[in-house]
Amino acid sequence: MIDLYEGILTTRAIRRYTDEPVTVEEIRKCLRAAQQAPSGGNSQPWQYLVITDPDVKRKVAEIYRRSYRRWETAQLASLPEFRTDADREAFMRSLRSSRYLAEHLDEAAALVAFLVPDVDLAPSDADGRVDIGPIYASVYPAVQNFCLAARALGIGTVLTTVYWSEMDQLRRVLDVPERYVIAALVPMGRPRGAFGVAPRRPAETVTHWNRFGNREP
Amino acid sequence: MIDLYEGILTTRAIRRYTDEPVTVEEIRKCLRAAQQAPSGGNSQPWQYLVITDPDVKRKVAEIYRRSYRRWETAQLASLPEFRTDADREAFMRSLRSSRYLAEHLDEAAALVAFLVPDVDLAPSDADGRVDIGPIYASVYPAVQNFCLAARALGIGTVLTTVYWSEMDQLRRVLDVPERYVIAALVPMGRPRGAFGVAPRRPAETVTHWNRFGNREP
Numbered sequence: 489m490i491d492l493y494e495g496i497l498t499t500r501a502i503r504r505y506t507d508e509p510v511t512v513e514e515i516r517k518c519l520r521a522a523q524q525a526p527s528g529g530n531s532q533p534w535q536y537l538v539i540t541d542p543d544v545k546r547k548v549a550e551i552y553r554r555s556y557r558r559w560e561t562a563q564l565a566s567l568p569e570f571r572t573d574a575d576r577e578a579f580m581r582s583l584r585s586s587r588y589l590a591e592h593l594d595e596a597a598a599l600v601a602f603l604v605p606d607v608d609l610a611p612s613d614a615d616g617r618v619d620i621g622p623i624y625a626s627v628y629p630a631v632q633n634f635c636l637a638a639r640a641l642g643i644g645t646v647l648t649t650v651y652w653s654e655m656d657q658l659r660r661v662l663d664v665p666e667r668y669v670i671a672a673l674v675p676m677g678r679p680r681g682a683f684g685v686a687p688r689r690p691a692e693t694v695t696h697w698n699r700f701g702n703r704e705p
Numbered sequence: 706m707i708d709l710y711e712g713i714l715t716t717r718a719i720r721r722y723t724d725e726p727v728t729v730e731e732i733r734k735c736l737r738a739a740q741q742a743p744s745g746g747n748s749q750p751w752q753y754l755v756i757t758d759p760d761v762k763r764k765v766a767e768i769y770r771r772s773y774r775r776w777e778t779a780q781l782a783s784l785p786e787f788r789t790d791a792d793r794e795a796f797m798r799s800l801r802s803s804r805y806l807a808e809h810l811d812e813a814a815a816l817v818a819f820l821v822p823d824v825d826l827a828p829s830d831a832d833g834r835v836d837i838g839p840i841y842a843s844v845y846p847a848v849q850n851f852c853l854a855a856r857a858l859g860i861g862t863v864l865t866t867v868y869w870s871e872m873d874q875l876r877r878v879l880d881v882p883e884r885y886v887i888a889a890l891v892p893m894g895r896p897r898g899a900f901g902v903a904p905r906r907p908a909e910t911v912t913h914w915n916r917f918g919n920r921e922p
Binding site: 489490491492493494495496497499500501512515516517519520521522523524525526528529530531532534535536537538539540541544563568578579582583586603622624625627628629631632633635636637639640641646647649652662663664665671672685686687688689690691692694695696697698699700701705 | 706707708709710711712713714716717718729732733734736737738739740741742743745746747748749751752753754755756757758761780785795796799800803820839841842844845846848849850852853854856857858863864866869879880881882885888889902903904905906907908909911912913914915916917918922
């Protein structure tokens with residue numbers, strides 16, 4: 489049993505897995521938790537596609553690797569300004585970990601895709617605008633619930649979107665109709681390495697009180 | 706102490722609050738949990754604006770009420786098909802609860818706005834496309850962490866986006882620069898009523914295995 493607050497703090501991206509299995513019952517337990525996430529008007533617009541078949545995993549991994557290379561190139565071409573060498577090292581460590589995942593994606597026990605209706609097909613308002621944010625507000629909380637529930641079961645996960653540039657190909661190998669967007673792909677497996685509090689800037693440095701720019705409560 | 710898995714299942718939208726206070730330290734504890742959420746390349750692009758000042762709350766509540774009326778009108782004009790009377794009643798109950806919130810928003814102990822850089826200003830790819838999903842993938846998990854952490858402290862929350870149609874006005878009363886989108890507004894307070902498992906369709910009815918349409922693992 490893990491405490492709720494403690495569990496949230498210590499859920500971090502896990503990208504290296506042992507070859508121990510994850511059971512269908514465990515995956516279903518995580519999906520039940522995802523299902524309890526909120527959505528606009530309780531519309532529950534998302535669906536799940538769970539990939540455990542080695543052949544399908546390999547095909548997805550191939551697409552993922554291709555899009556990862558593109559993503560890494562873009563990341564390295566526009567590096568943020570690092571304030572310290574430690575910051576740079578932390579960034580490069582995270583990049584190496586992401587690269588490792590891209591090269592070993594099919595070794596994850598399962599890959600879970602989260603599908604939502606394509607925003608381009610969403611109803612627009614009187615001015616022709618589509619409210620895109622609210623649609624994604626009705627899927628990413630479910631993804632986070634899924635990752636936290638996995639943590640409760642001792643299973644590691646990571647929220648990925650780097651396949652986005654190859655969305656069409658990914659839909660195709662999974663038979664996903666074009667009317668859906670794959671909003672996230674979550675690999676899961678027993679962690680090599682440990683759960684723990686991931687490096688983040690302190691919340692106070694990005695918190696405003698009562699009006700933007702006011703740093704004191 | 707609440708178990709992580711149990712806490713996820715029993716976190717539901719809470720829209721009616723007592724007039725008991727929520728302390729700055731409690732809010733900060735929830736923000737620390739939000740801060741641990743994942744983001745693309747650990748970019749941590751979101752910021753928080755916490756509203757506790759009664760005058761600012763009232764101004765926000767006024768904008769919220771206006772956008773809520775617009776949202777409710779749209780909801781009632783395009784009702785989903787209800788399979789049972791119980792489904793219809795559940796929907797109407799949820800609507801009444803949302804209306805209550807819109808009419809009493811300034812009674813929440815605090816309102817927490819989550820800001821992210823405006824997607825229209827995000828870098829586009831070679832084809833001129835902006836990958837919008839990934840940007841929202843780096844804020845809504847933080848919102849969910851926030852709501853779950855509040856649950857751990859016995860504090861009720863609800864993820865709202867109905868103000869979206871009045872985004873400009875909302876930014877203005879909060880001094881938020883135009884380069885930010887307010888991705889979510891989360892009222893919080895001590896719950897009247899209880900936490901519990903909210904009604905959802907069973908996860909199995911929206912789960913596919915290995916390819917879209919395959920319902921068996």
